[in-house]
Amino acid sequence: MSATAAAKAAAVPYSEKERLFSAVKADLRFEDYLYGCYECGICVAVCPSARFYDFSPRRIAQAVAREDVELVWEQMNGEIWECSQCFSCLKCPRKNNPGGIVTIMREVAVRNGLHSAQQALEGYSRIIYKIMSTGTQVSPDMIRPEAFPDWGPTARETAENLEVWRRAMPPETMHTTSTSWEVDDRTLTELYLIWHLTGVLDMIKTLDESLHMILVDVMEEKLEEAGYPLS
Ligand code: SF4
Numbered sequence: 001m002s003a004t005a006a007a008k009a010a011a012v013p014y015s016e017k018e019r020l021f022s023a024v025k026a027d028l029r030f031e032d033y034l035y036g037c038y039e040c041g042i043c044v045a046v047c048p049s050a051r052f053y054d055f056s057p058r059r060i061a062q063a064v065a066r067e068d069v070e071l072v073w074e075q076m077n078g079e080i081w082e083c084s085q086c087f088s089c090l091k092c093p094r095k096n097n098p099g100g101i102v103t104i105m106r107e108v109a110v111r112n113g114l115h116s117a118q119q120a121l122e123g124y125s126r127i128i129y130k131i132m133s134t135g136t137q138v139s140p141d142m143i144r145p146e147a148f149p150d151w152g153p154t155a156r157e158t159a160e161n162l163e164v165w166r167r168a169m170p171p172e173t174m175h176t177t178s179t180s181w182e183v184d185d186r187t188l189t190e191l192y193l194i195w196h197l198t199g200v201l202d203m204i205k206t207l208d209e210s211l212h213m214i215l216v217d218v219m220e221e222k223l224e225e226a227g228y229p230l231s
């Protein structure tokens, strides 16, 4: 943690850190994800993030198992964002799920608008917008040569002939370049409903108000038609 971040963390009252830790423990999945820790390090040996970052699934499991409120707080403001959520750590002989604990910690960080969550996700707003507004993932029209210089001539050839490539694919739902595939209206409404009713839209609001406003703009009409007005 940097000196500035450490100073900010010290300014947060212990009761607030405790409240967030309680929220982690109160999650329904928590008791299935932690059974204690042998400190064997097997999770570290299989963890790809531990190879490339100052990150350790063992440290996560131990901090939580020891109920170390300060360390858990520190982790929620930093290292949990280094986990790649691959779940190789399920190899744990104690049946722990350190990656799952990280998932819960991230969700609590997002729900409570922690700065670390805002920082970790700020680069993804375009992708979140794309996925949530169209119901599908990064689109082929994002393949621009200037964005993928390491692809050499392949990116240019692909970008120039996108229409042709997409038409060559058998399913009609893929004959588009602005989305990966076409999502029909009914499915899109169902997705909007899920994001609204499960609180995902509210989570976005705590992180990025402008993105939330744009998404509300896109979803409002369909949600209203489905009988779930946003206001
Ligand atoms: S889920 Fe996270 S902690 Fe577990 S092995 Fe993958 S990167 Fe490591």
Ligand code: SF4
Pocket: 036, 037, 038, 039, 040, 041, 042, 043, 044, 057, 058, 061, 091, 092, 093, 094, 095, 096, 098
């Ligand atoms: S593999 Fe399981 S028991 Fe071993 S250090 Fe990791 S969390 Fe602890």
